[in-house]
Amino acid sequence: MKSFFRKYYTDLFLNKRLFIGLGACVTLFVFSFFMPFLGDLPYFFFGVLLILLCVDLLLLYCTEKAVFLRREIPERLSNGDDNELKIYLENFYAFEVKIGIIDEIPFQFQKRDLWFSTSLAARENKTISYQLKPTKRGEYEFGQTRLYVQSPIGLINRRFNIGVYKTVPVYPSFLKLRQYELLAVSNRLTEIGLKKIRRIGHSMEFDQVKNYVAGDDYRTINWKATARKGDLMVNSYTDEKAQHIYCVIDKSRAMKMPFEGLSLLDYAINASLILSSVALVKEDKAGLITIAEKTGSIVPADRKPTQLNRIMEVLYKEKTRYLETDMEALYMSVRSTLKQRSLVVFFTNFESMSALERQLPFLKRIAKFHLLLVVFFENTTLKALSQEPAADVEGIYIKTIAEKFAYEKKVMVKELAKHGILSLLTAPQDLTVNVVNEYLALKARQRI
CATH class of the missing domain: 1.10.287 (Helix Hairpins)
Incomplete structure (x- = not known):
């Protein structure tokens, strides 16, 4: 009963x-x-x-097996990207039905109006696709999918509760990572905004002697090979390989600030993952250090096929802390881990000149032994306020304060340059492209 x-x-x-x-x-x-x-x-x-x-x-x-549903969820979701999910439907009724679908997606998305409507003829199947964009790393739990089936008479609906609860991890942005990997392998990185860097001279690693083609540097002509073969032959050089590239990520409270749904830490993590991938494609060694009030995770530089997965597994678990960065602990970690001159890309954020001055002595000490690139963020909200016209006295006050903070960021760049430290001031949404551009430029200029 x-x-x-x-x-x-x-x-x-x-x-x-x-x-x-x-x-x-x-x-x-x-x-x-x-x-x-x-x-x-x-x-x-x-x-x-x-x-x-x-x-x-x-x-x-009239039948138990009335409709069939299969929800297709990726094994893991990419943070900050549009992830495609699919619902496959098949109608076993002998007549056309109208179907309403509620998919119980994780609470983190805060969507309570995810409703799909469709109709299926007898024995027809259909696939419904939709996209979800997570903005936090971690575990997301999907619930059941609920179908509301209506016959042609349309007086009542029959509900079907299909599927089981499933937990899916959200990793750093591996969808963009694949895109960068493919373009880096095919030398088409300019398609996503990366610049072509003019090389000054060439590296010292000889590759091969090849036939001259239009555009080759005439200074690389191999006259002996030309005399033997009777055609113009040039020496070909390749980039220096196996250079150490370390991404150092600040996890302190300065990186908790949100922009467009993602925290600065998430932007830094996504950019670090893609920079490591491009470095590995260029046959350099990629490593990782995380830091807050104490040293976090350390992944020594390597170029093994599994290195990128190791870095991703570490970054998946990282969260912002609520204390300031211990720069002395960072300096000791860099000195003990980095055994040769390396490119150190330090992702952090400074909101005031005093914050930079507290860290500057340790940054100078790191820059004595390694090529240090400090990456910090523009406050895009303040920048927009500084560019808006003021309508009243309060508007003038707000605009003046916003311009002061925006100008202070530019002063920080000059202060770092005065001490021989490279810096990159970028908007959060442009971080990945700008960091990879800077890495390729330093490599082209043989700074590392």
């Missing part, structure tokens, strides 16, 4: 069409008191409605 109750009641939902029919019946019964000529018409109408309701129940509950 209990299973019967669950089968025929808990998954049964009355449709708007049934309430309209009942309303029409009530109206006819009311009018029949004042209009005797209506006779048995209200009873006839009510009887027809009951018959249609019974037929509708029989149609919807």
Whole structure:
């Protein structure tokens, strides 16, 4: 009895069409008191409605295997990217049905209106695709998918609860990572905004002697090979390889500031992952250090095929802390881990000149042994305020303060350059392209 109750009641939902029919019946019964000529018409109408309701129940509950659903979720989601999910549907009824779908997505997305409507003919199948964009790393739990099936009569809906609860991890942006990897391998990085860097001279690693083609540097002509072969031959050089590239990520409270749904830490993590990938494609060695009030994770530089997965697994778990960065701990970690001159890309943020001055002594000490690139962020909100025209006295005050902070960021760049430290001031959304551009430029100029 209990299973019967669950089968025929808990998954049964009355449709708007049934309430309209009942309303029409009530109206006819009311009018029949004042209009005797209506006779048995209200009873006839009510009887027809009951018959249609019974037929509708029989149609919807005549078979157990009525519809088939399969939800296709990736094994992991990419943070900050649009991830595609699919719902595959198949109708086993002998008639066309209308279907409403509620997919129970994780609470982190804060979407309570995810509703899909479709119709399926008899034995027809269909795939519904939609996209989700997570903005935090971690574990996301998907619930069940609920189908509301309606027959051509349309008086009631039958609900199907399909699927099981599934936990899916959200990793740093590996979708963009694949895009950068493919373009780096095919030397098409300019398609996503990366610049072509003019080389000054060439590296000292000889590659091969090849035929001259238009555009080759005439200074690389190999005259002895030209004399032997009778055609112009040039020496070909390749980039120096196996250079150490370390991404150092600040996890302190300065990196918790949000921009467009992602924190600065998430932007830094995504950029670090892609920079490491491009460095490995260029046959350099990529490493990682995270730092907050104490040293976090350390991944020594390497170029093994599994190195990128190691870095991704470490970055997946990193979270912002609520204390300031211990720069002395960072300096000691760099000195003990980096055994040769390396490119150290330090992702951090300074909101005031005093914050930079506290860290500057340790940055100078790191720059004595390694090529240090300090990457910090523009406050795009303040920049937009500084460019808006002021309408009143309060607007003038806000605009002046915003311009002061924006100017202070530029002063920080000059202060770092004065001490021989490279710096990159960038908007969060442009971080990845600008960092990879800077790495390729330093490599082209043989700074590392």
